[in-house]
Amino acid sequence: MAEQKKMVDDITAMDVDFAKWYTDVIKKAELVDYSSVKGCMIIRPYGYAIWENIQKDLDARFKALGHENVYMPLLIPESLLQREKDHVEGFAPEVAWVTHGGENKLTERLCIRPTSETLFCEHYKDIIHSYRDLPKLYNQWCNVMRWEKTTRPFLRTSEFLWQEGHTMHATEEEAREETLQMLHCYEDFYRDTLAIPAVVGQKTEKEKFAGAQATYTIEPMMHNGVALQGGTSHYFGDGFAKAFDITFTDRDNKLKHPHQTSWGVSTRMIGAIIMTHGDDNGLVLPPKIAPVQVVIVPIAMHKPGVLDKANELLASLRTKYRVKLDDSDNSPGWKFSEYEMKGVPLRLEIGPKDIEKNQCVLVRRDNREKQFVSLDNLDEAIEAALEALHQALYEKAKANLVSKTFTARTHEEFLDIAKNHPGFIRAMWCGCTECEEQLKEETGGVKSRCIPFEEEQVSDVCVCCGKPAKHMVVWGRQY
Amino acid sequence: MAEQKKMVDDITAMDVDFAKWYTDVIKKAELVDYSSVKGCMIIRPYGYAIWENIQKDLDARFKALGHENVYMPLLIPESLLQREKDHVEGFAPEVAWVTHGGENKLTERLCIRPTSETLFCEHYKDIIHSYRDLPKLYNQWCNVMRWEKTTRPFLRTSEFLWQEGHTMHATEEEAREETLQMLHCYEDFYRDTLAIPAVVGQKTEKEKFAGAQATYTIEPMMHNGVALQGGTSHYFGDGFAKAFDITFTDRDNKLKHPHQTSWGVSTRMIGAIIMTHGDDNGLVLPPKIAPVQVVIVPIAMHKPGVLDKANELLASLRTKYRVKLDDSDNSPGWKFSEYEMKGVPLRLEIGPKDIEKNQCVLVRRDNREKQFVSLDNLDEAIEAALEALHQALYEKAKANLVSKTFTARTHEEFLDIAKNHPGFIRAMWCGCTECEEQLKEETGGVKSRCIPFEEEQVSDVCVCCGKPAKHMVVWGRQY
Numbered sequence: 036m037a038e039q040k041k042m043v044d045d046i047t048a049m050d051v052d053f054a055k056w057y058t059d060v061i062k063k064a065e066l067v068d069y070s071s072v073k074g075c076m077i078i079r080p081y082g083y084a085i086w087e088n089i090q091k092d093l094d095a096r097f098k099a100l101g102h103e104n105v106y107m108p109l110l111i112p113e114s115l116l117q118r119e120k121d122h123v124e125g126f127a128p129e130v131a132w133v134t135h136g137g138e139n140k141l142t143e144r145l146c147i148r149p150t151s152e153t154l155f156c157e158h159y160k161d162i163i164h165s166y167r168d169l170p171k172l173y174n175q176w177c178n179v180m181r182w183e184k185t186t187r188p189f190l191r192t193s194e195f196l197w198q199e200g201h202t203m204h205a206t207e208e209e210a211r212e213e214t215l216q217m218l219h220c221y222e223d224f225y226r227d228t229l230a231i232p233a234v235v236g237q238k239t240e241k242e243k244f245a246g247a248q249a250t251y252t253i254e255p256m257m258h259n260g261v262a263l264q265g266g267t268s269h270y271f272g273d274g275f276a277k278a279f280d281i282t283f284t285d286r287d288n289k290l291k292h293p294h295q296t297s298w299g300v301s302t303r304m305i306g307a308i309i310m311t312h313g314d315d316n317g318l319v320l321p322p323k324i325a326p327v328q329v330v331i332v333p334i335a336m337h338k339p340g341v342l343d344k345a346n347e348l349l350a351s352l353r354t355k356y357r358v359k360l361d362d363s364d365n366s367p368g369w370k371f372s373e374y375e376m377k378g379v380p381l382r383l384e385i386g387p388k389d390i391e392k393n394q395c396v397l398v399r400r401d402n403r404e405k406q407f408v409s410l411d412n413l414d415e416a417i418e419a420a421l422e423a424l425h426q427a428l429y430e431k432a433k434a435n436l437v438s439k440t441f442t443a444r445t446h447e448e449f450l451d452i453a454k455n456h457p458g459f460i461r462a463m464w465c466g467c468t469e470c471e472e473q474l475k476e477e478t479g480g481v482k483s484r485c486i487p488f489e490e491e492q493v494s495d496v497c498v499c500c501g502k503p504a505k506h507m508v509v510w511g512r513q514y
Numbered sequence: 515m516a517e518q519k520k521m522v523d524d525i526t527a528m529d530v531d532f533a534k535w536y537t538d539v540i541k542k543a544e545l546v547d548y549s550s551v552k553g554c555m556i557i558r559p560y561g562y563a564i565w566e567n568i569q570k571d572l573d574a575r576f577k578a579l580g581h582e583n584v585y586m587p588l589l590i591p592e593s594l595l596q597r598e599k600d601h602v603e604g605f606a607p608e609v610a611w612v613t614h615g616g617e618n619k620l621t622e623r624l625c626i627r628p629t630s631e632t633l634f635c636e637h638y639k640d641i642i643h644s645y646r647d648l649p650k651l652y653n654q655w656c657n658v659m660r661w662e663k664t665t666r667p668f669l670r671t672s673e674f675l676w677q678e679g680h681t682m683h684a685t686e687e688e689a690r691e692e693t694l695q696m697l698h699c700y701e702d703f704y705r706d707t708l709a710i711p712a713v714v715g716q717k718t719e720k721e722k723f724a725g726a727q728a729t730y731t732i733e734p735m736m737h738n739g740v741a742l743q744g745g746t747s748h749y750f751g752d753g754f755a756k757a758f759d760i761t762f763t764d765r766d767n768k769l770k771h772p773h774q775t776s777w778g779v780s781t782r783m784i785g786a787i788i789m790t791h792g793d794d795n796g797l798v799l800p801p802k803i804a805p806v807q808v809v810i811v812p813i814a815m816h817k818p819g820v821l822d823k824a825n826e827l828l829a830s831l832r833t834k835y836r837v838k839l840d841d842s843d844n845s846p847g848w849k850f851s852e853y854e855m856k857g858v859p860l861r862l863e864i865g866p867k868d869i870e871k872n873q874c875v876l877v878r879r880d881n882r883e884k885q886f887v888s889l890d891n892l893d894e895a896i897e898a899a900l901e902a903l904h905q906a907l908y909e910k911a912k913a914n915l916v917s918k919t920f921t922a923r924t925h926e927e928f929l930d931i932a933k934n935h936p937g938f939i940r941a942m943w944c945g946c947t948e949c950e951e952q953l954k955e956e957t958g959g960v961k962s963r964c965i966p967f968e969e970e971q972v973s974d975v976c977v978c979c980g981k982p983a984k985h986m987v988v989w990g991r992q993y
Contacts, residue, residue, distance in 0.1 A: 068637060071594055072624065075587035077637050080652070083583050104562050108554035109626070109657055109673050110610075115550055128616045131589075133626070135611040136661040136672075145551065147588070147612070147626075158547060158556050173559070178588055178657065182615040193615075194588050 046376075048315050053259045058188070060309060064318045064377050067188045074186040074193035078302070081377065084326035085305055086196065090176060092228050092323065093198065093300070096220055102172040102200060107154040109177075110145040115153045119278040122152060125245020129181045131193075147180040152246065152271075152297060155201040156279035159293075166205050166285050169293060170213075174200040189306035190263070190514045197301035203276075203293040205285065210294035211249075211270055217298040218251040218268040225265060229304065230321040230428040231255045231311050232436055233265060234459065234509050236485035241468045244297075248272040254484045254509070255432075257310035260439040260457030262484050262511040265307055268298035306514070311432050312401075318378025319400055321428055322421040329417060330374045331360040334367055334386030344390050348383065348413070356417065375400060380424050381417060399424050401431075440509075444494045446501075449510075453478035459511045463504035465497035474499050474510065484509045525855075527794050532738045537667075539788060543797045543856050546667045553665040553672035557781070560856065563805035564784055565675065569655060571707050571802065572677065572779070575699055581651045581679060586633040588657075589624040594632045598757040601631060604724020608660045610672075626659040631725065631750075631776060634680040635758035638772075645684050645764050648772060649692075653679040668785035669742070669993045676780030682755075682772040684764065689773035690728075690749055696777040697730040697747040704744060708783065709800040709907040710734045710790050711915055712744060713938065713988050715964035720947045723776075727751040733963045733988070734911075736789035739918040739936030741963050741990040744786055747777035785993070790911050791880075797857025798879055800907055801900040808896060809853045810839040813846055813865030823869050827862065827892070835896060854879060859903050860896060878903050880910075919988075923973045925980075928989075932957035938990045942983035944976035953978050953989065963988045 045063060047055040061067050066082035078086065094104070110133060117123045130146040148154065159171060180194045189195075200217060204210040218235060225231045233255040243250035247269040254262050273292035276282075282290050312319040322328050329352060333345040342362060349360040359379075361370050367384070374382060384396040395413065397406045397420055408416040439458030443449035452460050453474075460481065464470060475482050490507040497504050524542060526534040540546050545561030557565065573583075589612060596602045609625040627633065638650060659673045668674075679696060683689040697714060704710045712734040722729035726748035733741050752771035755761075761769045791798040801807050808831060812824040821841060828839045838858075840849050846863070853861060863875040876885045876895060880903055887895040918937030922928035931939050932953075939960065943949060954961050969986040976983050 068640060070587050070633065071591055071636060072587040072589050075589065077587065077633075078585040080582035080584055083585055086585075087583065103559035104566065105559055106557040106562055106565075106675065108549050108551040108556065109659065110551050110554065112550055130616065131612045131624075132614040133610045134613045135623075137607045137609065144614075145610075154549065154556075157550060161547060180588065196585065 046315065046317060049258065049313075056313075056315075057310060060313055060317055060376075061188050066305070066309075066318075069188075072193075074183055076188045076192050076194075078196075081326060082305060085308070085320070085324055086302060088324040088326065089228075089304060090198075093224060094176070096224060097174050097198075097200065100172075100216065100220065102174045102202075105173045105175050106177070107148075107151050107158070107175055109148060111148055111151075111153055113144045113146065115157060116146055118153060118156075119246050119275050122246035122275075126150070126181075129183070131180050131182055148177075149179055149181045150297075150299070151175065151177075151179075151199055152201065152275060153279075155297075156275050156281060156295075159203050159276075160279050160281045163203060163281055163283050163293060165283055169203060169205045169283060170209065171203040172200075172213075173202065174198055187306075187514075189302055189309070192302075195302045197299050199299040200297060202296045203281070204295070205283070205291075205293060207272070207294045210272075210296050214249070214251060214268050214270040214296045214298070217296070218253065218266075221253050221266040221268070221298075221300060225253060225255060226429065228321065228323045229308055229311075230425050230432065231265075231307060232429060232433040234436075234484060234487050236487035236509070238267070238485055239464075239468075239471060239483045239508065241471050242483060242485075244269045246271060246274060248274065252485050254511075255307055255311060256436045256439060256459060256511070257307070257514070258313070258435060259310070260459075260511075262459065262513045263303065263307050263310070264484075264513060265304065266298070266300035269296060271295040271297065312428050313378070314401075316372070317376035319428065320378035320380060322380045322425055325378065325380050326357060327359045327374075327377070327379045328357045328421060329359075329381045329383055330370075330379045331358065331383045331385065332367055332370045332374075333360070333362060334384055334389075336362065338387045340390055341385065341387060345385055348385065348395070348410075352413070352417070355414065356421075381420055383417075401427055442493050443498055446498055449474065449498050450477060453481045453510075457512070459484065459509050461491070461493055461507055461509055462498035463492075463494050463496060464506055464508040465500055465502040466505040467500070470497055470499035480512050481510050482513060484511050484513070525794065525796060528737065528792075535792075535794075536785075536789060539792055539796055539855075540667050545784070545788075545797075548667075551672075553662050555667045555671050555673075557675075560805060561784060564787070564799070564803055565781060567803040567805065568707075568783060569677075572703060573655070575703060576653050576677075576679065579651075579695065579699065581653045581681075584652045584654050585656070586627075586630050586637070586654060588627055590627055590630075590632055592623045592625065594636060595625060597632060597635075598725050598754050601725035601754075605629070605660075608662070610659050610661055627656075628658055628660045629776075629778075630654065630656075630658075630678055631680065631754060632758075634776075635754050635760060635774075638682055638755075639758050639760045642682060642760055642762050642772060644762055648682060648684045648762060649688065650682040651679075651692075652681065653677055666785075666993075668781055668788070671781075674781050676778050678778040679776060681775045682760070683774070684762070684770075684772060686751070686773045689751075689775050693728070693730060693747045693749040693775045693777070696775070697732065697745075700732050700745040700747070700777075700779060704732060704734060705908065707800065707802045708787055708790075709904050709911065710744075710786060711908060711912040713915075713963060713966050715966035715988070717746075717964055718943075718947075718950060718962045718987065720950050721962060721964075723748045725750065725753060727753065731964050733990075734786055734790060735915045735918060735938060735990070736786070736993070737792070737914060738789070739938075739990075741938065741992045742782065742786050742789070743963075743992060744783065745777070745779035748775060750774040750776065791907050792857070793880075795851070796855035798907065799857035799859060801859045801904055804857065804859050805836060806838045806853075806856070806858045807836045807900060808838075808860045808862055809849075809858045810837065810862045810864065811846055811849045811853075812839070812841060813863055813868075815841065817866045819869055820864065820866060824864055827864065827874070827889075831892070831896070834893065835900075860899055862896075880906055921972050922977055925977055928953065928977045929956060932960045932989075936991070938963065938988050940970070940972055940986055940988055941977035942971075942973050942975060943985055943987040944979055944981040945984040946979075949976055949978035959991050960989050961992060963990050963992070
């Protein structure tokens with residue numbers, strides 16, 4: 036137990052310093068390492084395996100909805116980036132510029148893609164001519180780069196991995212449907228795969244994406260009450276199509292501009308998983324994306340029959356689950372805390388006494404609940420335990436979200452909550468950017484997260500200026 | 515038939531102009547499109563689906579051999595690239611340099627990775643301390659960039675997609691084993707998945723990778739007799755480890771440098787598939803990586819029952835194969851040539867008469883052989899046809915390789931073959947770089963491909979200088 040204590044002691048407690056807890060966990064669970072490239076992270080095998088599971092799940096969802104994957108160039112010529120005015124204004128300050136190829140200065144600067152709307156539009160102009168060519172439902176998995184001043188692994192890094200969907204449609208209606216469909220696809224994924232609840236809704240004018248007509252967002256709340264923008268889906272109208280001169284001949288033989296969407300999620304999600312489910316013992320991973328779902332720890336390993344039995348269980352379980360057997364010379368206690376640190380959902384202990392009784396011990400990562408299970412029912416017991424764990428993680432996160440969501444009816448209430456209660460604030464808003472800026476200023480960083488789909492008329496006037504309210508907004512600090 | 519004729523006519527015949535045939539095929543089969551970024555390609559859905567199938571197959575092979583995926587930064591600081599002398603000399607002339615982040619000039623230039631040995635070494639220095647930390651068997655799937663003057667889609671582009679394995683081992687012996695194991699992994703993949711035979715062996719001193727002690731290569735021959743370097747595997751010794759000061763404490767308690775390998779294949783492989791198996795009707799795809807393995811073409815589609823039956827076949831086959839039903843209004847003849855162009859391995863025709871007889875027609879892409887198959891045996895017939903097609907593609911490519919491989923015993927013979935017979939030349943070599951340079955000069959581009967594992971003493975003297983021969987080398991022009 037001394038060993039076990041020691042490892043846990045290495046992680047700063049969440050309540051003592053949440054930021055320090057976060058960096059302790061990602062470092063000790065071996066998710067990332069730092070590199071000599073400022074603001075860029077190395078994603079280590081355990082972290083990358085989480086990303087691979089995320090990709091596989093999401094990619095299947097996208098394909099089931101008819102999307103196809105493509106790959107666009109990494110670099111964007113400056114003139115191409117400048118084609119859509121709002122877009123370049125949003126991104127130019129934070130892109131990395133390539134100026135030399137080999138020994139030669141380039142005639143035109145190229146930026147490393149911060150996002151690829153411009154490249155997709157250039158391609159769409161080439162391949163869209165008739166209504167028969169629509170819709171185009173493309174997605175790409177790639178790296179992008181945004182030059183950040185202060186960075187934090189997964190949450191904000193100069194380079195990150197993501198997917199960006201870019202679609203073109205014959206009508207506004209169809210494009211708007213796609214925008215919302217993909218937002219809900221993310222919402223389902225967060226709930227059913229990551230066990231993360233979230234507020235979903237529309238971004239205000241001030242917070243929407245550069246060049247978009249409407250931006251929708253999914254905003255989960257981290258354990259400490261801070262929001263993380265978990266994914267966005269944008270409706271562009273025909274703004275880019277006009278800027279890039281993309282037209283098609285419709286059924287009525289008229290030349291029209293198509294309507295466009297884009298939507299994306301990134302490696303930030305791994306940050307959301309850590310900060311939603313983690314605890315003072317380290318990571319807690321939702322079973323569906325855990326690189327190891329069940330770790331087998333043999334007890335009194337050198338006693339006859341124990342390792343054989345452990346290997347037998349490994350062989351029978353690995354056809355269905357991601358299972359690891361740790362038969363290293365480390366003590367069981369060391370192994371217990373190692374895999375708790377790494378957030379492995381289920382631990383299976385098997386020793387001489389268990390073998391005698393044809394049973395094993397299952398221990399859930401979240402509540403450390405122990406269960407003696409007959410080896411005859413092991414498969415069903417594991418399936419049930421993983422499902423129960425997923426559900427418990429979701430309920431716990433939901434309870435955190437609910438308990439840290441407050442309602443402010445007056446300006447005073449708003450400032451008091453912002454000061455004293457970390458979390459989300461539901462409050463009415465008149466619709467003007469000035470009030471958003473004032474509230475952010477007064478609170479040192481509380482911003483509108485979104486106008487949620489589930490609005491409620493909590494008062495009749497704007498919580499900031501007192502003018503008639505247009506919408507309920509969910510406000511909060513963000514990563 | 516008029517329509518079908520027209521489409522085929524759109525492709526330049528291979529014998530008329532092989533280069534033009536290649537660009538016609540990749541464009542018309544919708545594998546790639548050009549972009550405004552010089553030398554960079556857009557990989558379209560059909561081309562990217564081939565890459566996804568390649569990735570899935572190779573990734574499973576790597577993981578079965580114990581490798582883990584990671585992700586390293588895109589950018590390499592100039593000082594890091596310069597750490598290993600031979601390596602920087604090899605790559606510095608062809609890298610893209612980032613000099614500005616947002617509005618600010620960087621204090622140090624960063625290059626876009628042309629390959630990631632330096633980044634892996636920096637990380638390995640951090641995480642390798644003891645023999646217990648070895649081996650490290652890492653791989654990454656990513657984009658890289660090498661500033662090319664003349665480019666051709668898939669074959670030579672400034673940006674391309676690849677995988678790069680980087681491993682560290684306690685002993686030279688183990689690292690050398692890994693180097694060869696991964697070369698043979700590629701060889702198996704080329705043969706069993708891509709149906710491509712190849713010459714495998716070791717690169718000469720002149721042709722080896724910048725910084726490597728030994729480079730091994732797999733060299734398939736394209737239809738026109740030109741070689742394509744299909745994949746390489748390098749043994750580095752401890753050169754990088756010393757340059758990066760990577761040490762570990764071995765079992766004997768001594769501080770040692772680990773031994774390193776790297777190995778990679780890229781989207782070039784798609785070029786190899788096209789130029790090995792394609793014909794005057796377009797692409798011919800090996801079944802294991804074909805995005806669509808079977809296309810169902812209904813005949814007399816509007817007759818009662820035909821579409822229902824076609825949909826029924828689709829539903830029953832898609833659980834096992836990648837199947838597409840084309841129920842568009844295009845004529846069957848148009849569909850036949852469309853899917854021939856796209857290289858779909860099997861076409862399944864089903865019409866009213868077939869339904870009456872409880873049969874369908876299967877047509878193989880490579881030889882257009884027609885087969886009437888009872889619907890009761892359809893699954894077995896498809897499996898057998900795909901297997902036979904794979905085998906036939908391999909045999910045809912092997913016959914091409916054999917028939918275009920010549921043996922030169924004298925300098926005169928060598929020059930004659932190089933001038934008049936496209937293909938590979940087997941000839942003896944003394945081991946010195948000057949002879950390689952002279953032969954390349956005299957022939958306008960014939961270079962040593964490799965010293966094959968299967969050597970034969972075809973004469974006793976170097977084909978160039980007449981001095982005693984050390985090795986048989988396979989020579990050839992290359993993409």
